[in-house]
Amino acid sequence: MTSSSARKVVLWSSLAALVLLAVAAIVVWSWRDDLPDPIASHWGAGSAPDGFSSPGVFVLAIAVMVVVLCALFGAIGWHWGSSAATRRMAAASSVWIGGFGACLLVFTLGPQRGLDDATLARLPGWALAATLLLPLVPAVVAALLVPGDRHAPATGPVAADAARIALAGGERAVWIRRADGGTGLVVGAIAIAGLVLLAVALRQWALLAAPVLLAVVFAAMFGFTVRVDATGLTVRSLVGWPGTHIPADEVERASVTEVRPFRQFGGWGWRVGRGGRVGVVLRAGDALLVERTGGRSFVVTVDDAATGAALLNTLADRARP
Incomplete structure (x- = not known):
């Protein structure tokens, strides 16, 4: 709707x-x-x-x-x-x-x-x-x-069949991984090199502003820190922006999914895919998928996604009243 x-x-x-x-x-x-x-x-x-x-x-x-x-x-x-x-x-x-x-x-x-x-x-x-x-x-x-999403805590439990990690009552855990590289970065490097060569060939030095800006964009879009802790999931660019945070009490299920960047998202980077799914898509393969309240979902391609998903489900359980 x-x-x-x-x-x-x-x-x-x-x-x-x-x-x-x-x-x-x-x-x-x-x-x-x-x-x-x-x-x-x-x-x-x-x-x-x-x-x-x-x-x-x-x-x-x-x-x-x-x-x-x-x-x-x-x-x-x-x-x-x-x-x-x-x-x-x-x-x-x-x-x-x-x-x-x-x-x-x-x-x-x-x-x-x-x-x-x-x-x-x-x-x-x-x-x-x-x-x-x-x-x-x-x-x-x-x-x-455009205003951000309103906080919308889940009214039910995390899916019963979602993977979890066994933690003692007072035990804390944090999972941190870095997501970077991939085919999109190669495509970006080729595009930047092409623009530089075009500016030099045409002797249009003002055109060099475009590849410089493009380099900044690719630096921001193709290197992220992915963190799961008691507050939820945080994904942030290595340069500080863009980023997003999904509160633990909004997580309905975290799981592993397989991503095909071009087929599902039309390319690489911070993307919107089929059905409105938002994704940080840097490569093909396993990704951490988070289904949250309001029919929203978020995916990030990252190594060891299964561990991140299991921990997020466990911490989302704890975040319930």
């Missing part, structure tokens, strides 16, 4: 994305008498454009892209937004694509003002970097505006 909070997030984030696009379209429309027709709409490996279209068709194509992707992200948030993490991802993605479309319009057509021949258009490196990076600002703001 779709929660009211999920519906609200989808509506305001989609509206924000469309407002960003509409403002850019109005600005571009005010330039219509200063633009060549056709305008340059695509650049290849060289500095000269290799694709052209009318200004109206270009604006329409960008608008269709933004609307379709907003609908996709909105559908994810609407149907699978039981978790705040999913709602944040949906909101940030919608706002980012709206900002991306807006920047694409402004930074592609702005340099062409006053030209009589679009073949003379040149796209500066700073414009490419700005188109990729500037939309991150409203996207981060959108994610921060």
Whole structure:
């Protein structure tokens, strides 16, 4: 069932994305008498454009892209937004694509003002970097505006058939593992190297901002500490953010599951998978699966997941009134 909070997030984030696009379209429309027709709409490996279209068709194509992707992200948030993490991802993605479309319009057509021949258009490196990076600002703001999940303690016991670890009455235990590496990190390294080579080949030094930011993102997304203790499950990036905490009294069952990153989550990193399951997915194989109150679930690919799951079930038992 779709929660009211999920519906609200989808509506305001989609509206924000469309407002960003509409403002850019109005600005571009005010330039219509200063633009060549056709305008340059695509650049290849060289500095000269290799694709052209009318200004109206270009604006329409960008608008269709933004609307379709907003609908996709909105559908994810609407149907699978039981978790705040999913709602944040949906909101940030919608706002980012709206900002991306807006920047694409402004930074592609702005340099062409006053030209009589679009073949003379040149796209500066700073414009490419700005188109990729500037939309991150409203996207981060959108994610921060989404409130977290309310504390929802379980009303029943932990599943009777869930694995447990025998602990004496006053005995304490902590399980800590590190989750890192995997195929996604290799893909990220290749992407970063490709962007650096592209910036050097085009002599567009402003483009180097993109691989630097991408390196920071991958550093945050592909190294995590996973901890199970009396408070519950804590998963946090090695750089401090992002992270999540599942209180022990919200755990209904912890178990081991097998993860196929691309098939189940569409890739690697902090992801939203089928049914709204949130996952820290760094590799294929065994993962710790936590089913919690409110129909939410969380998965993290980590070694020795069976021990972590058994201890979490035991500590969740203790957290019950």
